[in-house]
Amino acid sequence: MSSQARILMCPPDHYGIEYEINPWMNRSLGAVRALAFRQWQQLHDTLVSLGVKVETMVPQPGLPDLVFTANAGLIFHNTFLSSRFRHEVRAKESPHFDAWFAEHGFTVTHLPETSFHEGAGDALFCGDTLFAGYRTRSDASAHQWVGKTFEVRVLPLELVNPRFYHLDTCFCPIAPGEAIYFPDAFDTYGKRVLHTHVPKLIPVAEEEAFRFGCNAVVVGKTVVHNSQCPRLAEDLTRAGYRAIEVELDEFLKAGGSAKCLTLRLDGEEAAGWKYGE
Numbered sequence: 001m002s003s004q005a006r007i008l009m010c011p012p013d014h015y016g017i018e019y020e021i022n023p024w025m026n027r028s029l030g031a032v033r034a035l036a037f038r039q040w041q042q043l044h045d046t047l048v049s050l051g052v053k054v055e056t057m058v059p060q061p062g063l064p065d066l067v068f069t070a071n072a073g074l075i076f077h078n079t080f081l082s083s084r085f086r087h088e089v090r091a092k093e094s095p096h097f098d099a100w101f102a103e104h105g106f107t108v109t110h111l112p113e114t115s116f117h118e119g120a121g122d123a124l125f126c127g128d129t130l131f132a133g134y135r136t137r138s139d140a141s142a143h144q145w146v147g148k149t150f151e152v153r154v155l156p157l158e159l160v161n162p163r164f165y166h167l168d169t170c171f172c173p174i175a176p177g178e179a180i181y182f183p184d185a186f187d188t189y190g191k192r193v194l195h196t197h198v199p200k201l202i203p204v205a206e207e208e209a210f211r212f213g214c215n216a217v218v219v220g221k222t223v224v225h226n227s228q229c230p231r232l233a234e235d236l237t238r239a240g241y242r243a244i245e246v247e248l249d250e251f252l253k254a255g256g257s258a259k260c261l262t263l264r265l266d267g268e269e270a271a272g273w274k275y276g277e
């Protein structure tokens, strides 16, 4: 790492399953907050031990999904492009994210009101290309707007499996030209786009994709992901990475895991703009 990685997280003081906006969420099952807290803390401490500067924001009552900071918006250099959430229950998070970013020296911008975009959950740089998931949460038109505004190449990928409703649940860039992915979350066209533009693709097996193995945090040559993904860990090791497992099952109940709980503030690990300019 040339400079210290910076990541935003939000403690799970008010985390819970209070509504159902994706197929993972089931209000009657709920989440155990004390356990969620321990798991979140372990992720936090693991990242700190890897040399990451973890910044935290103040949790807010009534916003159980605020812990999923990946959805706050998209970071590009010093600009924070605030998300336009598909669901009203999450749109209420935006003023809190906007305030945090404004207070921390970012230029806060917004997308046109006509389309939805769920930030780094659906838009991930691999090299200098922005891979963009659309259909369930983000609109393809919003991704095109981002491409024009930031002057970056955007490759839209349709997400065809409702369980993998954000791109970061089924695709994780680990370095420019390298990524892990779950093939069945994409249609034939999407798979072809990925194969054409990402020379080294590591497929994740179905049972591990359902453990959200793809929802990983990359810090240099280390990849932090949910527990019980042994094949992924082995494949990563073979590819020259260190895999660290942190059990995050309480968050799987809301449809999230390691990556969703973090937002890289200095650019994604595999962002070309981070290295290039």
Ligand code: ARG
Pocket (backbone or CB within 6 Å): 021, 022, 025, 065, 068, 070, 071, 090, 120, 121, 122, 166, 168, 169, 254, 255, 256, 257, 259, 260
């Ligand atoms: N319950 C949240 C939602 O449905 C989970 C968000 C997970 N975040 C992510 N980047 N995949 O919006």
